[in-house]
Structures are given as structure tokens and as C-alpha cells.
Amino acid sequence: MKLVLAAAGLLLVPVVLVAAAVGAGAGGSEATGPGAGGAPGLVVAATRAGFTGQGLRLAVAVGLAESGGNPAARGANPPTPGCPQGSTDRGAWQLNNCYHPEVADACADQLACAAEATYRISAAGSDWRAWATYTSGAYQAKLGAADQALATLAAPTAAGGVPPGYGTPGPCGLSPATDYARHLVTELFGIADIGGCAPFTGHIANSDHYPDAGGQAHAIDVMTGSNSALGQQVATWAAANAAALHVKYVIFTGQIIDFRDPTPAWHACRDPASSCAQNHLDHVHISFTANA
Numbered sequence: 001m002k003l004v005l006a007a008a009g010l011l012l013v014p015v016v017l018v019a020a021a022v023g024a025g026a027g028g029s030e031a032t033g034p035g036a037g038g039a040p041g042l043v044v045a046a047t048r049a050g051f052t053g054q055g056l057r058l059a060v061a062v063g064l065a066e067s068g069g070n071p072a073a074r075g076a077n078p079p080t081p082g083c084p085q086g087s088t089d090r091g092a093w094q095l096n097n098c099y100h101p102e103v104a105d106a107c108a109d110q111l112a113c114a115a116e117a118t119y120r121i122s123a124a125g126s127d128w129r130a131w132a133t134y135t136s137g138a139y140q141a142k143l144g145a146a147d148q149a150l151a152t153l154a155a156p157t158a159a160g161g162v163p164p165g166y167g168t169p170g171p172c173g174l175s176p177a178t179d180y181a182r183h184l185v186t187e188l189f190g191i192a193d194i195g196g197c198a199p200f201t202g203h204i205a206n207s208d209h210y211p212d213a214g215g216q217a218h219a220i221d222v223m224t225g226s227n228s229a230l231g232q233q234v235a236t237w238a239a240a241n242a243a244a245l246h247v248k249y250v251i252f253t254g255q256i257i258d259f260r261d262p263t264p265a266w267h268a269c270r271d272p273a274s275s276c277a278q279n280h281l282d283h284v285h286i287s288f289t290a291n292a
Contacts, residue, residue: 038069039149040188041111042092049115055125058139059093059118060146065133066094071111093118099130152187162246162292170215172197177246177292181238182220184245189234195221195283204275208248208287218248218292222284228253234284239266246292251276251285 039060046059066089067073075089077096087098091108095117107113121130128134166183167176174182174196182194197217198209208219224231235252238245242259249258254277257266269276 039064039145040152041071042069042115042146043149044188045092045111045115046118048112049119051115051119051125053125055122057143057146057150058128058134059115059122059125060149061139061142062128062131062134063092063118064142064145065139066131067092071109071114094131095121152184167216170211172199172211173216174220175212175216175218175288175292177288178216178218178220181245181247181286181288185220185222185234188237189222189230191222191224191230191234193223195223212290218290219285219287222286223282224284225282231282231284238284238286239264246289248287248289250287251280252283253281254278 042060042063043056046056046063051059063069067075069092071092073089073091073094075094077083077087077089077098079086080098083096083098085098087096089096090103090105091114092111093108093114095103095108095114097103097105097108100117100121103114103117107117119125122128128139131139133139162176162180166180168174168179173179178196182196185191185194196209196219197211198207200210203209209217209221211217222231222234224234231252235250235255238247238250239257241247242250242257242264247259249256249260251269254269255266256269256276257264271277
């Protein structure tokens with residue numbers, strides 16, 4: 001990124017975003033899990049940093065043009081008048097270590113922190129002249145990918161319902177809300193190992209994994225293995241978007257948040273011998289409401 005002048009006029013793309021909400025609930029962790037880079041990772045990190053509307057669209061497009069959304073990207077620069085020893089562009093938004101020494105390497109390499117620095121440097125997404133891919137116009141080739149990522153990660157409003165085309169047929173399929181959430185988890189966190197409908201075996205009685213009268217289940221198990229930080233991200237994301245995604249409750253590592261409660265909050269599973277307490281250490285269980 002280097003300082004040159006340019007201007008571009010683009011249309012605003014209205015999107016209702018799925019907030020990552022990492023660092024709160026379920027134990028809270030700022031760790032970046034697998035699949036957190038690329039366009040989906042840029043969307044989540046930029047949203048969390050405060051970007052909205054046109055600024056968000058540009059943040060994703062510029063990040064893709066600069067690094068492909070790679071949090072560990074490095075770009076070496078030759079000596080310049082302001083940086084006689086040369087310099088290095090770092091992270092997804094290629095934050096320069098000479099022009100922006102206040103941004104530590106560790107911050108530049110972490111999407112959430114880098115997004116916050118980018119938000120500040122770009123004046124809340126209103127001034128992108130410090131990025132060469134913006135001033136050269138190279139970012140424009142990434143607007144399509146940015147729009148696709150924004151649309152993919154767009155959540156319905158609490159009253160708006162699930163986008164059409166989701167839901168899988170019985171006799172052991174997934175309800176529309178369940179199937180949509182499964183899709184979002186894969187796109188956002190890069191997780192493909194997700195359990196869904198079970199033919200009345202392997203779970204507790206009346207489990208939401210068992211198909212209803214219409215042949216559709218209302219639960220997924222997002223397998224995260226030993227990566228508890230990734231599991232915490234998924235659990236926190238699901239809880240943060242419970243209304244929009246029609247989540248009934250979330251369980252992970254002996255903790256549950258039930259949105260049928262008057263004031264939902266994370267708490268320990270009440271029976272230490274229960275499935276809730278013992279069987280959700282390597283995966284996040286997400287149940288969805290019956291009418292979604």
C-alpha cells in the first residue's frame with residue numbers, strides 16, 4: 001500500500017451481515033480458526049471492526065486484491081524516499097511496516113486486529129488512497145468476489161426468514177434454517193464435517209437430530225475436534241445470530257445457551273452426567289426451532 005490519489009464511485013450494496021462476535025461467550029477466544037481467511041474471513045473481520053455499506057464492500061475487495069485474504073501474506077518493497085531501507089507489506093490488508101509502524105507484525109497477521117487497524121487508516125472505510133490496489137483500480141476485479149462473499153454470509157433478519165432454496169428432503173433431511181446454517185458454517189469457518197439428520201439412533205430421546213413428521217431434522221453437529229478455539233468461534237457466532245438463524249440452543253464443552261429462556265445466557269449444563277455436559281467436547285451442537 002502506498003499513498004497516491006484516485007477516486008471511484010460505486011453503488012452501495014445493502015447487506016444484513018452475520019457478525020462473527022468472537023471474543024464473547026462460550027469461553028471467548030480471539031483465535032482465528034481454519035477457513036477464517038479468504039473473502040469470508042475478510043467479511044467477518046471487517047464487519048467486526050465496524051465497516052458497513054460501501055466501506056465494507058471496499059474493505060473486502062481491497063483485501064482480496066492485496067493478498068487474496070491471506071492473513072500471513074508478506075510483500076517486500078524496495079527503498080523509497082520515506083523508507084530508505086525498504087519496507088514490508090503485512091497481512092490480509094498488506095499494512096506497511098514503515099508507513100504504519102504502530103501496527104505490530106502480530107496485529108497485521110491477525111485478521112481481527114488488522115481489520116481494526118485498516119478501519120482506522122481508511123477513516124472508517126471512506127479513504128482507501130493508502131492502498132495501491134485501490135488507486136490502481138486493481139480492486140475492481142475483486143468486487144464480484146466481495147459481493148458474493150457478502151451475499152453468502154448475509155443472514156436473514158429475525159423476521160425475514162431463510163433465503164429460498166435451502167432445506168433437504170426426507171425421509172432424513174434438514175429443515176431450511178438448519179440447512180442454511182450448515183451452509184454458512186462451511187463458508188465462514190471452512191468446516192465440512194457437519195453432522196445432521198440421524199435415523200433415530202445415536203442421540204438422546206427426542207433429539208433434534210431425528211427427523212420430524214415431514215422428514216427433516218433441526219440440528220447440526222459442527223465437528224471441530226481438538227481445536228477448541230475454533231469451536232468457541234462457531235458457538236459464539238451461532239449464539240450471536242440466534243434470532244436471525246432461528247437457533248433454539250447451542251451446546252459446547254459443557255456449556256449451553258438456550259434461547260427459550262427468558263434471559264438467555266451461557267451456563268454450565270445442569271446435570272454433569274448428561275449428554276449436554278459430556279458429549280459435546282469435540283463438536284458444537286446447534287438446534288433450531290421446529291417451524292424453521
